[in-house]
Amino acid sequence: MNSTTPPAGPRYLQVADDLRAAIAAGHYAEGAQLPTESALCDRHGVSRFTVREALRRLQAEGLIRRRRGSGTVVDTVGSVLRQPLSDVAELLQYAADSEFDFERRGMVTLSSAQAADFAMAAGSRWILLSGIRRMTPGGVPLAVTDVHVNPALEPHVAALQPGRQTLFAQLGLAAGFRIGRVEQDIRALAAGSREAAALGIARRAPLLRIVRSYRDDSGRIVLFSVSSHPGDRFTYSMHIDPA
């Protein structure tokens, strides 16, 4: 527990975690100046490279804003019920803030219509899990989701548990792969009878559909999910930073 035991991972992540925790704890109010790079170098005993890498992460998350000559300030903290998303960590964080109940529905083969709709290969086979995501257990449904798992992960599917973590994160832990790229397609469409019933909305009501595909670091599609959100109850929010 001393200086000779580096707890985990790269040092810039530790610096980033420290700063993130400090901001979350309110040590720096919204709009407040953060310490300068060189001050952070001294405090953490690392080089400017490491500090800048840490700050780069926080900027990508939307926590801070940086300006040459001016300094680093805490950016607007997003309001509730919005899903900020700029990197994988944020994506998983959102999932941890809501509830997901699912049931296994067996093996499916994608029809060509589905394949086109989901931008996946026709005829491919997947283990289908269906579920509902809620903000709070028993509360209003936020989304109905079909999760398609790569059959190669069959042995780990039985161990999946409903709760506040993504199936993808659970599979990653169980099967021991690392997160690679995540892609998502977003579109609007009219609710069918199944979505209407599950979400408690009218048929043909507008739905926000998000198709996410998760790859491991070798590029294999581990899982893809099809989420349908009621249009009047869900807003997808994100930000993009320059440079």
Next chain:
Amino acid sequence: MNSTTPPAGPRYLQVADDLRAAIAAGHYAEGAQLPTESALCDRHGVSRFTVREALRRLQAEGLIRRRRGSGTVVDTVGSVLRQPLSDVAELLQYAADSEFDFERRGMVTLSSAQAADFAMAAGSRWILLSGIRRMTPGGVPLAVTDVHVNPALEPHVAALQPGRQTLFAQLGLAAGFRIGRVEQDIRALAAGSREAAALGIARRAPLLRIVRSYRDDSGRIVLFSVSSHPGDRFTYSMHIDPA
């Protein structure tokens, strides 16, 4: 025009542009291995820092995939009619790939309902421009858009021209500010009569609505736009990379 005249901007952007152009020109097929970092250092006569910064950009754009020990390969080139988006440059690039016609519609004050809908301040005043975006001039409409410009930029609004560039980019050039953060909210809703008529779809048909707010580098909201895309004609596509 020789080696003593650096054409523009940072060197890593020049390296990134070179590589992007080479990939676009087909010099590296999809999945093909790119030169290693040290090879790129030699070729461009820059340090590894510069090459890595360039590659970092291309990775953020989704053009390449990198793996430790393995190398750098060209990633899947996205299919048409999808809008990849991971940074501001891509956002502006998409706009440059489509056509936008607009007309000025005067000054407006946001009602509290609009303010809540757009996540903006109620009672704020904006210059309203309305327009339609198409893939090709005279082609099918991709979106109907209301652009709200900060009244402080009034003197530059008259000079705005329809075409293949965003109003935001034009304003930036004219008024001399730099791009800061872009935020967007995405939701699904039913088409009203105005959207139905403009887009040639049925009333109550599902719409994908994207509200984007553009800030300059000091955090001021320069402009925000409300785009309504027909649900069956538009898919918003993006990707997220780890680390």
Next chain:
DNA sequence: CGACCCGAATTGTCCGGACATATTGCGGAG
């Protein structure tokens, strides 16, 4: 022939330094 090991190749992490460029506040000139 197959399983294993080792080493070359490649990207990731990290250091210390240097100069460039933008911002901001201060003080002096008018």
Next chain:
DNA sequence: CTCCGCAATATGTCCGGACAATTCGGGTCG
């Protein structure tokens, strides 16, 4: 008092080097 310019400060760009972690091929040994 106002405006201008300068200097201090902070982040951006860039260098050269070093070592770590991972991948992948090839060679060795059973």
